[in-house]
Amino acid sequence: MTRIALITGANRGLGRSTALHLAEAGADLLLTYRSHAEEAEAVVEQIRAMGRTAVALQLDASDTAAFPAFADTVRGHLKAHWDREDFDVLVNNAGHGNHKRFVDTTEDDFDGLMNVHVKGVFFLTQALLPLLRDGGRILNVSTGLTRFIAAETSAYAAAKGAVEVLTRYLAKELGPRGISVNALAPGATATDFGGGAVRDSAEARAGLGSVTAMGRVGEADDIGAAAAALLAEGSAWITGQRIEASGGMLL
Numbered sequence: 001m002t003r004i005a006l007i008t009g010a011n012r013g014l015g016r017s018t019a020l021h022l023a024e025a026g027a028d029l030l031l032t033y034r035s036h037a038e039e040a041e042a043v044v045e046q047i048r049a050m051g052r053t054a055v056a057l058q059l060d061a062s063d064t065a066a067f068p069a070f071a072d073t074v075r076g077h078l079k080a081h082w083d084r085e086d087f088d089v090l091v092n093n094a095g096h097g098n099h100k101r102f103v104d105t106t107e108d109d110f111d112g113l114m115n116v117h118v119k120g121v122f123f124l125t126q127a128l129l130p131l132l133r134d135g136g137r138i139l140n141v142s143t144g145l146t147r148f149i150a151a152e153t154s155a156y157a158a159a160k161g162a163v164e165v166l167t168r169y170l171a172k173e174l175g176p177r178g179i180s181v182n183a184l185a186p187g188a189t190a191t192d193f194g195g196g197a198v199r200d201s202a203e204a205r206a207g208l209g210s211v212t213a214m215g216r217v218g219e220a221d222d223i224g225a226a227a228a229a230l231l232a233e234g235s236a237w238i239t240g241q242r243i244e245a246s247g248g249m250l251l
Contacts, residue, residue: 002053004087005231006030006074006128008061009094011039013191014141017224018091023047023054025228030074030087032059032094053081061094062115067127074131086133089231092121092163093141097193099152110155117159122166135178137231140167142242144187148250160185164242171240180239184227187246189218213248222247 005022009015010031019029020043029047033040033056040056047054055077059070078084095117098109121140132138142164145157164183171181188208190199198204198217209216226245229235 002082003027003089004030004078004082004084005089005091006032006087007091007093008032008059008124009034010091011036011043011056013193014186014189014220014223014227015091015093016043017220018093018227019043019054019224020046021221021224021228022089022231023050023052025232026052027089028053028082029055030077031056032061034058034060034094055081059094061120061124062112064115064119064123067124070124071127071131074128078131086131087136088133089137089139090125090128090132091139091141091227091231092125094120095141097153097156099197100155101152102154105155113155113159114162117156118162118166121163125170129174132179135236137236138170138174138179138181139227139231140164140181140183141227142167142183142185144185144244144246144249146185146242147244167242168240175239178236180236182230182238182240183242184223184230185242185244185246186223187212187218187244187249189220189223191220208249211250212246213251216247218245218247 005027007015007019010019011033019031031040044054044056098113140163142160145153146161146164167181167183188198205217223245
């Protein structure tokens with residue numbers, strides 16, 4: 001049976017790379033995007049060119065009121081494209097950063113991060129859980145910043161810390177269904193995240209590479225490949241874990 005993966009925020013960056021790596025491994029995809037539908041459709045076309053099936057769906061990962069209707073939409077696509085009532089893999093990837101000092105972070109900044117990274121992950125997973133097959137997989141994207149400290153990231157890191165705790169609780173609660181749940185924590189990665197600060201600054205790349213065992217910052221494909229490996233058929237016995245993919249940053 002073909003594996004079906006649902007990845008949030010898969011129109012760019014780490015979500016896009018994860019989708020492509022899973023497609024290369026033989027999976028079909030349901031991709032979500034908040035905006036930039038054209039980017040999502042470009043990813044869909046890349047996946048279809050591999051001979052896989054892919055569908056792009058609009059979703060604001062902070063809009064919890066829309067999640068029940070979104071689950072119904074997913075159910076409809078599962079039936080229409082795969083003649084199935086369930087899917088195999090959920091990757092909670094959608095999110096954004098907020099580079100402000102603790103003393104400058106506003107309540108709106110804080111709520112924006114928590115609504116996407118914590119409340120959104122919690123309640124979207126809850127809404128989709130009836131559609132996730134027994135023996136399925138959940139991967140929550142976290143950050144290396146829950147282990148090491150970087151300036152102006154306290155609220156973002158706190159949100160991801162909550163995701164890591166939630167990951168362990170979900171692993172325990174969903175274990176009887178054979179569902180494994182893990183968190184993947186990327187280190188500094190050259191994407192458009194945070195305005196492309198790592199990607200676009202040679203100085204930042206050099207500085208961050210100098211404190212990384214592998215001698216460079218990560219690329220989107222480093223994280224996409226790590227996610228695909230964690231979601232491979234043979235890794236189902238790994239659950240409740242935080243796996244860092246940082247190239248050995250700040251060891």
